[in-house]
Structures are given as structure tokens and as C-alpha cells.
Amino acid sequence: MFRRVLVANRGEIAVRIIYALKELGIESVAIYSEGDRDSLHVELADYAICIGPPSPAESYLNIPRIMSAAVISGADALHPGYGFLAENPDFADICERSGIKFIGPDSRLISLMGDKIAAKKLMKEAGVPTLPGYDGEIPDVKTAEKIADEIGYPVILKAAAGGGGRGMRIVESPLELNKSFSTAQSEALASFGDPRIYIEKYIEKPRHIEVQILADTKGNVIHLGERECSIQRRHQKLLEESPSPAVNEEMRRKLGEAAVRGAQSISYVSAGTMEFLMDKNGDFYFMEMNTRIQVEHPVTEMVTGIDLVKEQILIAAGEELSVSQDDVEQRGHAIEVRINAEDPEKGFAPSPGKITLLHLPGGPGVRIDTHIYQGYMIPPYYDSLIAKLIVHGRDRNEAISRMRRALEEFLVHGIATTIPLHQKIVEDPRFVAGDIDTHFLEGG
Secondary structure, three states, X not given: OOOEEEEOOOHHHHHHHHHHHHHOOOEEEEEEEHHHOXXXXXXXXXXXXXXXXXXXXXXXXXXXXXXXXXXXXXXXEEEOOOOXXXXXXXXXXXXXXXXXXXXXXXHHHHHHHHOHHHHHHHHHHOOOOEOOEOOOOOOOHHHHHHHHHHHOOOEEEEEOOOEOOEOOEEEOOHHHHHHHHHHHHHHHHHHHOOOOEEEEEOOOOOEEEEEEEEEOOOOOEEEEEEEEEEEEEOOEEEEEEXXXXXXXXXXXXXXXXXXXXXXXXXXXXXXXXXXXEEOOOOOEEEEEEEOOOOOOHHHHHHHHOOOHHHHHHHHHOOOOOOOOHHHOOOOOEEEEEEEEOEEHHHOOEEOOEEOOEEEOOOOOOEEEEEOOOOOOEEOOOOOOEEEEEEEEEOOHHHXXXXXXXXXXXXXXEOOOOOHHXXXXXXXXXXXXXXXXXXXXXXXX
16 A cells, blocks of 8 residues: 555645545655645645646646655555546656556556547447547548538547647538638647547537446456536536436446456556547447546545545455455436536636635535635636535435525625626526536526
8 A cells, every 4th residue: 555645736625635644644745836735635635735836837737846846745546636637647657667556557557548539449349339430540631521411410529648638629620621621620739739630420418428437457347337428518517416307227237247348458557537429319429537536526426425536546456355246236316516616697717816715515414525714815827726615415306405405505705706697597497407418507
């Protein structure tokens, strides 16, 4: 087992990892920028090292500085969290070469699944359903036109190295294709340093369904059910729940089997997530695999009782999974909302500043993952996520009622937040009925 782990992240996920390390009896090392000197993860860790100025490029994305902190602190492992360098194969490779265990899959797997074209080919070969399209890079717009004519409009252009909606364009007709192709290529190059584009059939009003998997070094691979992540803004998730109101037991079995089969086909090791799009007929198609812990992992923890971060650490230490597939049981319903320091009334403009008053909700079935406290100054340099509010109920109706109550009690003064938006969502009759898709907010 590890003696000391460096947490190569910040905010609520750094706090979450430190909690898991404390429960496992492992010492924690926090890294922080000058802009995060007063962040909660710095106070909670056993050791803390400043790695540079507030700019992410000079701190949380600066591999030499992070590795120096790992060596100086005597850490024998490193947890990347999510975002920043969590899916950077070069970072994982440097950790491996430095004798510091990267808590996640190895660099080969991160690289393999980070290439959306390669990942789709592999999943198709493994028998995982994939969207109709072209299984390779589209070299030019003429090729794109030919493929689009074959599979039929609408189609979607995606960046091969993409994620988060960048380098992605929906094309409704041949007239739009030329401009959209150039725009997608330019955006992909600017965002990922890789202009490669691929094309797929576009599913109108799909649901975004993902399956959590765990895989150890002994060859055991299990799934922990699905999460519904359809409520999004600009391809960024806002609210997640488990189980999905659209998935029955037969569909759940098929989704789980497909996710496990896909992970087994590449000899995956660690926690990971298989992401699917589901159409109105309940048919699902592989979209991508995330080779890290997800922001929305708590809803799975709430319904299964399994600590995913602890399992991820134990897997990296060479331990066998603490549960088998037969042990996994979903109990009740969980919902998570992401509380961002943004103003929905002003186009979701960032809202950094000092929290002058903070009251966190409590009571049965309520969990808060956060790094904020009263008097904390939200810095302007990073992602706007400041807290995750997670509730659990005996069923979906109770979970919704509990979320309404918790949101009403959640007070953050001094900055604008997305709490009012979430209050509208959980009151919306379409959400209550489970009638949601990835365009939910556009139709609201």
C-alpha cells in the first residue's frame, strides 16, 4: 500500500481524494498555486507545496513543477483527479518513468482511448454498439460530403482528440458542410493541437447515458450501473442522476455488459466510464471512454454504497476489487447538481469574489462535496465549479423532493451561483416526468 500520495489537483476533487486517503491511512500531499493559498485542500492535507503563480499553465498544468513536488515530498504515488492533467498520457508516462505510481490507467490506455477515432474502432471490434459513420479521419470536405450522403443528414463532425463539445459541429444539410468542416478543424487544432475530424450520424434529442466501471490488475471488471447526464449546457453537464429514469432492467443489463466487454477488450485497469448516446427507441451507441474519476461519481456511490475513489487507489496499489458483480446492488435514487460560481441571468458570466455568508444544507440523504467556506475568496483563474450537492432518496420522487429542499436551504452570498437555475430545473414538469434529453435547456 502507498505511504504518501500527492494530489495533483485543486478544489472539491482534491478535498474528496484527501478524504479517501485519510480513511485508508495514507498521508496526503497537496499542491497549490499562489491563487489557491487559502483553499480548503491545502489545510486538510498532511503536507502542502506551492508550485507557482495562479495561472494554470504555471501551476496545475506545469508537469516539471508537479513532478518536483512529488519527488521533494517523498510521494510514492500521484492522484490526478479530473481535468487538468488527468487524461494526459505524457504526464502518466513521466510518473511511470519516475517510479511514482499514477493512480489511473497507464499512459498507453489513456492515449488509446483519448483518440476518439481509435477508441470507436476498438469498441466496434469488441461488439460494442457504435454510431453509423466513418471509422477514420476525414481528410477533406469532399470525403465528408460523400460519407454524409451515405449515412444521411443530419450528421455530426467531431474532433478526434476532442471533448467538452469543442471541435464539434452539427450539420443539417450539404450547404452547411463546407463551412462547418473548416470551423470544426480550426477549433480542434486550437483546442487540442490536433485538427483531425471524424463524422457520425447525428441522433436528434438523444439521452446521454454513461456506465461506471472498475477493473483491477487481476482481470476482474465490473460495472456499477448507469448515470443519466442529459441535462447539459453547451455539452457541459449540469445535473446527473442514477439510475436513469429511461433505463429498465433489460437495458441496464445490456449497457453494463457492453461497458464491461469494451473495458475487457483493451485490458483496462482502474476506474473508468463508458459514455453512450441513447435514442428514443432505447438503442444505445458508444460515444467515448473517460479514463479518470468523473465529476458525477458521487451519485453512483450513493446508490451502490461503494467508494469509487478508494477503489481507484486500491486498484493502483495492486489490490483486488473489494466487490464482485454479484455484490453490486443499486438502492434508491441519487441526484447531483453542480453549483458553479456563474450568473445564469447574465449569460453564465463567471462570478469570482468573496463568500460573505455560507449555509450548507443538511438532513437525511444530503451530501456536499466542496472546497469553499464562509470568507473564502473564489479565484478568477479556474473552473467555476464550487460545490456539488448530492441527494439520495428511496425513489426518484423522494430524491427530487429532497433536492428541492436542499437547494432552498443552500445559501451562498457575495457571489452569483447556478442554484436558482437548478431550482427551476427540478420544478420543471418535464424533468419530474423524466422526459429529458441533451437539448432540455434549449426547450425550457
